[in-house]
Amino acid sequence: xxxxxxxxxxxxxxxxxxxxxxxxxxxxxxxxxxxxxxxxxxxxxxxxxxxxxxxxxxxxxxxxxxxxxxxxxxxxxxxxxxxxxxxxxxxxxxxxxxxxxxxxxxxxxxxxxxxxxxxxxxxxxxxxxxxxxxxxxxxxxxxxxxxxxxxxxxxxxxxxxxxxxxxxxxxxxxxxxxxxxxxxxxxxxxxxxxxxxxxxxxxxxxxxxxxxxxxxxxxxxxxxxxxxxxxxxxxxxxxxxxxxxxxxxxxxxxxxxxxxxxxxxxxxxxxxxxxxxxxxxxxxxxxxxxxxxxxxxxxxxxxxxxxxxxxxxxxxxxxxxxxxxxxxxxxxxxxxxxxxxxxxxxxxxxxxxxxxxxxxxxxxxxxxxxxxxxx
Numbered sequence: 502x503x504x505x506x507x508x509x510x511x512x513x514x515x516x517x518x519x520x521x522x523x524x525x526x527x528x529x530x531x532x533x534x535x536x537x538x539x540x541x542x543x544x545x546x547x548x549x550x551x552x553x554x555x556x557x558x559x560x561x562x563x564x565x566x567x568x569x570x571x572x573x574x575x576x577x578x579x580x581x582x583x584x585x586x587x588x589x590x591x592x593x594x595x596x597x598x599x600x601x602x603x604x605x606x607x608x609x610x611x612x613x614x615x616x617x618x619x620x621x622x623x624x625x626x627x628x629x630x631x632x633x634x635x636x637x638x639x640x641x642x643x644x645x646x647x648x649x650x651x652x653x654x655x656x657x658x659x660x661x662x663x664x665x666x667x668x669x670x671x672x673x674x675x676x677x678x679x680x681x682x683x684x685x686x687x688x689x690x691x692x693x694x695x696x697x698x699x700x701x702x703x704x705x706x707x708x709x710x711x712x713x714x715x716x717x718x719x720x721x722x723x724x725x726x727x728x729x730x731x732x733x734x735x736x737x738x739x740x741x742x743x744x745x746x747x748x749x750x751x752x753x754x755x756x757x758x759x760x761x762x763x764x765x766x767x768x769x770x771x772x773x774x775x776x777x778x779x780x781x782x783x784x785x786x787x788x789x790x791x792x793x794x795x796x797x798x799x800x801x802x803x804x805x806x807x808x809x810x811x812x813x814x815x816x817x818x819x820x821x822x823x824x825x826x827x828x829x830x831x832x833x834x835x836x837x838x839x840x841x842x843x844x845x846x847x848x849x850x851x852x853x854x855x856x857x858x859x860x861x862x863x864x865x866x867x868x869x870x871x872x873x874x875x876x
Contacts (some may be wrong), residue, residue, distance in 0.1 A: 825854025
């Protein structure tokens, strides 16, 4: 069968192979055609477009597990949607939902994706009233960026970008290389983050070392001490004394708010420690930052104030609410080992920060004053 020659020097082109395979699907030779292409895939992975066609044929024949193996690496929306259907058919609704969210990040208008999202969330018991268009809902694979650095490893993924640990070979320093997923489409977002971070440069704010909007990357300071998220996950002892890092974080927020801006994405993964033994926090990821009074947009679920969810414009007390959620996270992890007086004080601080806007400290300066007056 000529399909078995796909990928060889004298074999059929991709378009010809697709045509031949579609013709074979209408005949008793469909099984043989599938087997031929699966054999080629074991030698050289099939292109996404062809893998999706074969995966769909396997799906139609009820060979779900084999289809999932073939489609596991696909990055196209059509492939991911097909994979989501396969997972849904086998009862893996969470995996299906994650794939649909990835499709929506790339193309929010992809046919049927929003309907899939609503149905899968309902199956998982998640309220569809909170469905928003957010770039923090899922992660994407990013190609290694074209940048003048030696990439050491992948350090993390987010909805907008992939973070790499890299080395600047000229200056011989380690950097955090943030590669945006969508290239030119993310140019405005990259420039916004770079400008915001640079404009608010100073104590407690991550430094931008270099940027290339054409190739889609930012080079930032490397945080040897990791994030608050990783520290809480590992129960790093120095973070148990919350007063050591909460007060300087509040001071950083006060400086940002006094400059007329709101960070709008205060969460554990965006609080970094540049030194592995330090408790001095550094605020990162200014992609959501806006001037006070500008539209706030969506944010990370669990750290967004009720007022912002209701559509209110950017306000400094949105960051105060996120600060309160950080305190709650800390109490959840260390509550049983923090001395009772300090634990009670932190619990009271958290309650005040996540209270309705009228009862919440209005900005970072008020928050810092509250911390300095606490016992």
